[in-house]
Each structure stands twice: as structure tokens, then as C-alpha cells.
Amino acid sequence: MSVRLSAKTLSDIAAKAAVPGYDRSALTPGILHFGVGNFHRAHQAVYLDELFETGEGHDFAIVGAGVMPSDAAMREKLASQDYLTTVVEQDNARTSARVTGPMVEMLPVGDTPAIIEKLADAAIRIVSLTVTEGGYFIDSDGVFDPSHPAIAADGKNPDEPKTVFGLIGAGLKLRGERGIAPFTVMSCDNIPHNGKVCRAAVVGTMRLSDPAFADWIDASVAFPNGMVDRITPATSQREIDHCRETFGIEDAWPVYCEEFKQWVLEDDFPSGRPALEKVGVQFVPDVSPYETMKIRILNGGHAIIAYPAGLMDVHFVHEAMENDLVAKFLEKVETDEIIPVVPPVPDTDLADYYALIKRRFANPKIGDTVRRLCLDGSNRQPKFIVLSILDNLKAGRDPVGLALESALWCRYCRGVTDSGAVIEPNDPNWDKLTERAKAAETDPSAWLSMTEVYGSLKDEPRFATPFADWLTMLAQKGTAETLKTYLGEG
Incomplete structure (x- = not known):
């Protein structure tokens, strides 16, 4: 018999899953978090849950917020179960469940005054966010774009902001008016120098309405950079059913993830922070080496296996790793073109790190989908692939394998797999990408002309020429034969 997750049923659930001890x-809010999705609940919230179990940090509970x-929908689900979440960790050798409880409230979505008022609460010392790689309004060079319609609207109506960055700015302004010290803004998104990028977004948004206040934010508010890592697939009915059938827990939206997790943070929290180092978070002076390693090797690796697998109708990521051609493609590109351009990382062997990545990709219990890895390439490619190309x-090396990865992405965005199956829209810019991908069949520069992704690479023959050659071969021979050619097996 299953039990619906709630504070009242925790004693019943404790027989099959760990529950908050x-x-x-007695928890009090200290963190306001924007974007209460699966990754946040499998990562930041889990670290806090572990810290709370030690008896520390109870004044850093989470208040959720959102604008999408x-x-x-997430607020409705979580409120129905007292903001508890079932986190199911799946490794090759075991599967375990725990109910986490660090979130105590989630503000009504769209209630701008309530969000700004909570941001101005002196008890809130950290504002964190997971708004996805594409949520920071940046171009291919990582530069904030203040002309985006959503940002421009906040510039015209700074007292009624609709974006996360406008809300953060409004909250900081109200705190200043009340003589309250600023909170620290902590991005937990998977982008290079996420703190720096987040600072640019907040400062850039506020500069449209109050340049002097924007300068004050830039000089006075902390935006530490951080590297986050945990493979966390999207929740589907499959996970909901598994949670009920395996653990007897009726959770409206459980989180499934791998056992591995990592968080590296720059220690810049002037208003205080929880003692997360006691539960495994690494605090370092400079997170750059760690984030470069992770973004290039892991996220770049995801892109390398995703598009050929997607074109060959492979559904799960572990199945892609079981495909000999895909696995060899990953090995060759990582070894020849990615790992050699990753700078050294303190106390880390890059070969060992890559071996760990392969084991994580091959985990059959995660149920991570190839489609999820293919999602939002227009935002991910500049950060995960193009930097390695450059x-x-x-x-002085020709990025032949990375050119093939780019051609595979282009072919995928054409919207049809090698078998003729339709690929449903999988990018915010899907229609434009599909149009360009079809045009690239006769003019490859039509694809490479996306300067927001490739910059000036269309004019670099050492990349543009192999890209065009691979694209032609993919159209003529298909993905499998093209991979064989690249691997020297054709």
C-alpha cells in the first residue's frame, strides 16, 4: 500500500525511505531560491538537508520563488505535500530514497510585491537561482543583452519587474531603503563563471532604470562563482510510478538522480552562509578550473553522444553508451580535442575524471534520455562545444571531431532522424534552427552564420571546411557510416 507524501505521513514512510530527522x-528561512526544478531539489536542497541533519544551519531554510x-505548477505540487521531496539516488549497485525537507514555503508565482517583500526580509541572506543556461539573456560571447524584450520591459517598469534579475534588483533597492545589508546572489546554473554572468544580468537590468544604483550593486553585492554537478533527468510518469511501486510513496513530482554529486563554490558570502563544507561542498578561491573541466568534459561529452544517438533513434543515455560507434566517438573527441585543452585542475587527474564521467553516462538506472541532452542546443553549444573548438x-589543432559534432547538431535540428522519424521541437529556437538546417544542405554557411553560436567561425576554414564535409556525408550516408569514417572504420 502506498502513502501520499506529507508531513503527517513521514512516520509511515520512514520504513522504506530516509526522512528528515x-x-x-523549527526551521527559519535564510535562502530565497528562484527556479525550484529537479536539479535544485537534487543538488542544493540535498546538501542543505544533509547539513540540517547535523543540527546546523537551521536558519537557512529555503523559500521558493519563480516567474515561469x-x-x-511546481508550487501547486509541492504545496500539496508540505514542500517535501522524494529524492531517489540510483547507482549501478543500489537504489535508495530519501525525503528532503529544507524548503518551507514557495511564494505565489506572479505575485511581484510578495516576492520583492520577501527579498527585502533581513533574514534572507542568500538569493540563489537555477534558471537554466538560456535564462541569463547572454549572447555567444557571454555578454548580457539589455535589448531583450523582457529585460527592456523591466527597464521601463522597474517597480513591477517580471524577470528574475529585475526582481533581484528591486529587492536589493528595497533593502537599501530600509537600511538592510544586501544578500549574496548565488547562481547554481551550469554556465562558465555563473556568478559573473549573473552579476552582469542584474547590473545590466538595473542600469536601464537607475545607473547609479546599478553601479552600487556592481561594487557592493557578492556574486560568487560556482560549479555544480549531478545528472538529474526530467521526471515523467515512469519515475512517479517507480517511486510509488518501489518505495510506497505517492509523490506528485519525485526527483531521480545519480548517486554522485559535486559543488565547488567561491567563498564570498558577506552576509553569512550555511556551513556546507561539513557536508562535502568545496570552498575555493577560484572555481574557474573546476567549472572548465566539468563544462568541457561532462557537458561537452553529453553533446557529443546526444546528437548521433538522437539521429539513430536511441532513447536512453546508457543505451547510447552501449552503442559501439557512439562510445568510440565520445572517446576519440574527448581524448583528441577536449581534454588536451582543459587547463590543470588542483588535486585532480583529468584522465581519472573522464573515466568517472564515462561510468556515470553508462549508469542504466538513471533513465536519462537522449532527448534531454539534445535540448536547447542553441544555448548550450556556445558554452559546451564552441569554446573547445576555439x-x-x-x-594549432584542427577540430575535426568537434566539427562533426556541430554537423550532427545541425542534422538533428533538421527535424528527422535517419530512420525518417519526426523529431519534435527541442529548442526555444527550433523553427529557426530547422529552417537553417534545411538551408545548410546546399549552403553549410547558412548554419555557421549563427554568430550568436559560432561567432566568426564560419570564416575559419580549419573548422568550416570539415563541418561542410561532414554535413554532406551525413546527408548522403547517414550517421552510422559517417561515424565509421571519422573513426577510421569506414
């Missing part, structure tokens, strides 16, 4: 009624329609060119 701390008194949730999906946030409203570094290879600077080092």
Missing part, C-alpha cells in the same frame, strides 16, 4: 517546524508557468584552433 530534524524538526522542520512551470513554476506555478581553444583547439588557438593551439
